[in-house]
Amino acid sequence: MKRVLNVPGIAYGGDYNPEQWPEEVWAEDMRLMREAGVTMVSVGIFSWALLEPAEGEYDFSRMDRILALLQENGIAADLATPTAAPPAWFFRAHPEALPVDRDGRRLSYGSRQTFCPSSPAYRRAALRITRALADRYADHPAVAMWHVHNEYGCHNAECYCDTSAAAFRVWLRNRYEDLAALNHAWGTTFWSQWYYDWDEILPPRATGAVPNPTHQLDWRRFCSDELLSLCTAERDVLREAAPSIPATTNFMVMQNFDALDYWRWAPELDVVSNDHYLMSTDPESEIDIALSGDLMRSLAGGPWLLMEHSTGAVNWQPVNRAKRPGELRRNALAHVARGADGIAYFQWRAAKAGAEQWHSAMLPHTGTDSQIWQDVVRLGADLQALSEVRGSTGTAEVAIVWDWNARWALELPSQPNGELRFQDLVRDWYEPLWRAGIAVDFVRPDADLSSYRLVLAPNLYLVDDTGAANLTAFARRGGTLAVGFHSGAVDENCHVRLGGYPGAFREALGVRSDELFPLLPEETVGLTGEVAPDATGTLWSERVRTEGAQVVASYTDGPLTGRPAVTRHTFGEGTTWYLATRPDPATLGSLLDRIRSEAGVAPVRTTPDGIEAVLRRGPDADYLFLIDHTGRGAEVSVSAAATELLTGKPAEDGSVTVPAGGVAVVREPRE
Incomplete structure (x- = not known):
């Protein structure tokens, strides 16, 4: 529905x-x-203590008046379940529901999200208040949407208590079915970590050395799924009471928040x-x-x-x-x-x-x-x-691969370079496209890529066979695929792909590396070839040997002098690129300009420097957003039949004025 x-x-x-x-x-x-x-x-987002002053005793009188007031004034309500902040009485009755940190400390209530996501007592209480709220307001004319919880995982994405440990073991049983499969996936023959009984498995609590990487990765997956199960449980209660009202919960895809796999979450929500x-x-x-x-x-x-x-x-x-x-x-x-x-x-x-x-x-x-x-x-x-813009969509021909599993795995301890940050590496590649006015989508490794000309994987350290095959097939069929360093290195269990780097993408990229040479902080290496004379690389280098690829740039100093740093390869009907270092911003921008130009990808609109151009496509018209980041303003060419929506003025002379530090939104009818 x-x-x-x-x-x-x-x-x-x-x-x-x-x-x-x-x-x-x-x-x-x-x-x-x-x-x-x-x-x-x-x-109602943080109103639990007022709505339920004691267990099972409800006072909806204040909420009744609030919703009535909103209705009278023609303002819709996004009515929240208040479950992000349980009241003090709940924790006095159920102190075991408080979360425990990695070092074994049980945290106190007194802020928000101070509950263990695996706590049965919390789940019962959360669903009880959700059901009471839904039953009372399912038919209220002010309620336009349900707001499930608030910012899941913002403060309690991980709880290491014994209840969470038991829930983790249930999750692992469902994933692996038997201990032999788990032991193989986790590589537990190393450091005598072999498990003979499910009850021996604990969360990756504080320990003397580095915890098992696959153990840590599965823990991140479990924590995301455990919170998702709470979200969908509340959603189901709301849907049962009000089948036609949409439900949402607020994600946090940036601010360095990486606790939840939103590819798994998004399909569960109406909005x-x-x-x-x-x-x-x-x-x-x-x-x-x-x-x-x-x-x-x-x-x-x-x-x-x-x-x-x-x-x-x-x-x-x-x-x-x-x-x-x-x-x-x-x-x-x-x-x-x-x-x-x-x-x-x-x-x-x-x-x-x-x-x-x-x-x-x-x-x-x-x-x-x-x-x-x-x-x-x-x-x-x-x-x-801008009301008419509602419902219009994007127009991207470029996709960037974004995967939370790969992000989690990359940022585990004991990497060749501890400075690797997934989000930073993605932004490195995104920024030149943004400056050039290139429309971009983000995709999972296993997504349908048929609508794109160019797919970029700034870093895909972890990739399963399905994702690797999908990206490789995209290039083979005629697409352009560009891959950043330390990609394809491990499978979904964090097992190194043997035979050389970059692992899953060696054949498609036409290269093979046998040794990694990560760079120290502040260390740079010079680059030469089809790049600017002052081009440099930072953070990473590796000993690359071409196996069909052509060399675009090589190192000019360090232990890899003369070795390839950037390569280009004809693969099937398509083209692949490999960047075996982190080029300086100007060099990376130049390379990406070349890569996307060769792939036939053009900017949304040619604009003066500092004018951001974004396009939304409606059924009968395009909506061109022009945003000035210079403080100077500019004139931009548009269709002669266009209208600037914020002022209502037609663009009779085929141009529109973007005010200094301001925004213009142009409707361009399509024939």
């Missing part, structure tokens, strides 16, 4: 927590929400949504917004919702900086450009008390006499002007 969000246009709002305020404030909230153009708010916050230390956070948006659109298979971001500063970084002038608007519309059909913030009204009192909000501490409020109202009008 297809369940869709029944909120017109681009949904707009944020987390609404009226329980934090006297009831006389609520009427003002409604008036200001209407002024700002708010159409949907998330309610895929995300929380995204800028890092103050990132000088070009607009690239992170774009990467995150492309990944979310790919997970969703189309439009998605931005469930949380900030109007200004957050409260959880070492230094929490406010946004620059125009940044609130640029950030929000950049998410829409990448497929967001809803824009929401944490939170509606800035808190005066509690752990997030210094987190920005749509209505700041200063009130309406503030720049943030002016920007929030303007953004509401912008989103209303």
Whole structure:
């Protein structure tokens, strides 16, 4: 059954927590929400203690009044199950439900997500409050969507208690069926780790040396699946009560959060949504917004919702900086450009008390006499002007391979280079494409690749036989495949693929390496060949021998002087590339420009430097988003039949003005 969000246009709002305020404030909230153009708010996310003041005793009177008020004012409710923050009475009754860290310390309640994901007591309590909520509000006209939990795994992705250990063993039995298969997969003949009884297996708790890598990898898989089972259990209760109301939960695909395999999560949800916050230390956070948006659109298979971001500063970084002038608007519309059909913030009204009192909000501490409020109202009008963009899709001919299993495995201890970070390596390759205005999707290794001209695997350290065969077949059939160093090295059990590196991709790439030479921090190696004279590589090098590939660049110094660093190979009907080092940004950008040009991939639109161009495709028109990151503005050529939606002005002269530091959104009808 297809369940869709029944909120017109681009949904707009944020987390609404009226329980934090006297009831006389609520009427003002409604008036200001209407002024700002708010159409949907998330309610009840952290309200468990108020909804269920004692076990099995419910008080829905406050929520009844909140939902009635929203209905009267034409604002839809994304009604949350409050299970991310169990109340104190629950933990007094069930102290065993508190999580235990890797060092064996049992943590206390007093914040949020202070529960063990495997706790039977927690599951019973969570499903009980979910069922009570669903039964009461399944037919409420204000409820447009269920919000399951909040940011699963944000603080408790892993619990190492005995209950979790028992659940881990059940998961392992389902995966391997017998101990012989597990012992083989984990390579337990090493270090006398062989298991003769399932009860001997523990979580990878703190130990004297390096834990078994496959043990650690399976633990990450288990932790993701255990939280997913909680999510789907709550979802099923909600669907039983209200079969037509869509359900979502908010992902966190960036901020270095890597606890959950969202490829497994996304198909379980009716609406895929995300929380995204800028890092103050990132000088070009607009690239992170774009990467995150492309990944979310790919997970969703189309439009998605931005469930949380900030109007200004957050409260959880070492230094929490406010946004620059125009940044609130640029950030929000950049998410829409990448497929967001809803824009929401944490939170509606800035808190005066509690752990997030210094987190920005749509209505700041200063009130309406503030720049943030002016920007929030303007953004509401912008989103209303973009209503017709809803439901339009992306247009990418380039795919980047993203896999959480590969990420987890790469960042385990005892790698040849401990500085390898999956997300950094992906961003290295994504950034030049972003600067060139190339549309990008993200894919699993086993995805259908038939719609792409070019597939990039910046790092795919772990890949199973199915994924490797799929990527190889893509090139053989005529596609272009580019692979980064230390890819194809291990199978799904973290077993090294023997015979030389890069393992699963040797034949397709036409190369073979017999020794790895990772580089020290700050160490570089020179590159020569079809690259700039000052080209360098960092982080990694390896002793490559060509087996059919042609050399594009070689090392000029170090122990590998004269050896290939970048190669190109004709494979079947297609072309493959291998980058055996981490080229400097300019060199990598130049290589990727060549690779995508040879593959026949063109930019979305030719624009002046610093003007981001993104395209969403509707049934009858294309929507071209133009975002200025220079502060200077620019003129961009468009169709003579185009209309700029934010101003309503036609582009009669075949061009549109992108304001300094601003955004233009152009509708271009298709014949």
